[in-house]
Amino acid sequence: MKELKLILMGFGAVGKGVAESISIKRNNIKDKFGIDFKLVAVGDSSSSAISANGLDEKLLIETKEKKGTLDKYPEFGSNINGEAVLDKVDYDLLVEATPTNIENGEPAKSLTIKAFNAGKDVVTSNKGHLALFFSEMIEIANQNNVEFKYEASVGGAMPIINFAEKTLPSSKIFSIIGILNGTTNYILSRMTIEGSSYKNTLEESQQLGIAETDPTQDVEGIDAACKTVILANSLLGIPATYSDVEVEGISKITSEAIGLAKKEGYFIKLIAEVSKHALKVSPRLIKKNSPYAIEGTLNMATLKTDLADEVTVVGKGAGSIETASAMLTDIINIIKIKYQK
Template sequence: MKDCRVIIMGFGAVGQGVAEAISLKKEMIKEEYGVELKIVAAADSSTSAISQDGLDEELLLKTKKETGKLKDYPEYGGEKSNIDVLESVDYDCLFEATPTNIKDGEPGLSLTLKAFSEGKDVVTSNKGYLALNFEEVIKAAKEKNVQFRYEATVGGAMPIINLVKDTLSSCKVSSIVGILNGTTNYILSRMTSEGSSYKDILRESQELGIAETNPEQDVEGIDAACKTVILANSLLGIPATYNDVSVEGISNITSEAIDLAKRDGYLIKLIAEISPDKLKVSPRLVKEGSQYDVNGTLNMATVKTDLAGDVSVIGLGAGSLETASAMLTDLISILKFKN
């Protein structure tokens, strides 16, 4: 039986989702792939828990929920964070789940490059440093001959990167158009069904935990723009960065505008368009009953290919366990590749 020792960097909603997913699926992975997953370290913004023999997933989650700090994990909690954690324990794969930062990509960028330099594989959910430095990061992974997977950076549980790279590998992709942010889709869906104002639905979304306390990255289109950059680079080979995307959010959408659209059989959705001629995120009219007519926190995307025609995918675009499912799937892909 082989061990796969992992570190979870970032123990917010996604990092906790990864710990829960490992707890739920480690026996399946052991039976099907002959690999025993061990979390040898987990770190939040300022503290960590580290044990070469492995940490208990449920106790990690319990500690974080009850005290807010991983330093309170019995016996193995401490004050180390970020790079220090990577240097404190031997591991095989880094789950990089620190918050998205579109200013300089830190700390995710440094953590990922550090892991590569030590010959470690990385699975990330972090859009920030890929939106800023996609080519640099991919080049670094190739130079060190390590596996780097990032399905969770786009669409949560909606499969698109691996779908195109694996299932549609014979096809050339000419464009991708879709809804890439679950929070804005939820807000617009509720405004459409209830006739409520943007401010009222945003406040309710924050109370439900669907929207962040500071919702700017979602509602101003920043999150969808980051995903646009990642898809442009990874699936269309366009060497774009965040500054190449035209971005407009939904904060100026009124209930009156939504009502006018409905009268003519249309909906307003925040749409990302990725093609060699256009990288754009903006509110757009879509036909009711079309593939873009999805509600709640669902994401969707239509991939236009030369051989397979148009292929549309739909999946939950928000949620800790949903995003973690994409990260765990990426790890399983790495295990398959190495076996």
């Protein structure tokens, strides 16, 4: 049976979700594809666990949650971190799940390029290096004849990139308009239902773990703008970067504005628009009975095409297992391309 040796960089919520998903699905993937996953290294921001014979996913999660660091992993824990992890063990594919950095795309950019130049495939959930250097990343992947997948970077478990490429290859996509951030959708949904203030609703969402302690990337539209760039490049062929997106967040929206909209039969949602005419993220009025009237942390997107007209996809835009499911799908798609010939 063919082994697929994986390095996982980033062991926060998404990274732990990837490890858990591999543990859950390992036997199914063996049976269906004849591939045995072996997690040979896992790194967080300051430590790692490395073993050519493979690591135990459940023990990795337990170590991280109880000890706070991977160097406490029995026998194979170390203080090696960053790009150095990639030099310590042979591997086939890098699973990159480090935090998004919109300033310079690091460490995802350097990790990804290092893997490409070593002839390794990469699956990422990261938005930073893609929003800033999409064309460069794709060019280096192509130069090294490796696979680069990033479904999880846009909508968590909501299928959109794979959906468009595999289900709608006959259609030209003119535009994509949707809700691409689950945190802001939750906040606006709660404000609409309860009539609560932005401040109180944000605090509630932070207590529930839906919003980050520093919610800036979500509430100021930065996260959705990054996803707008990725969709523009990957599905519409627009060579955009983050600076090309017009961005306005939700922090100035009041309960009074939401109440007035509601009386007129509208909701306020943070909408991303991706087209050759506009790359924009901003609060907009949407009709109560429209496909955009989704609640909670759901994401959605409507793809306007030439042959299929409008097609709408909906899914959970956040969550460790949900996002990991998209990464595991990307890994399986690489298996189909490279190991099922």
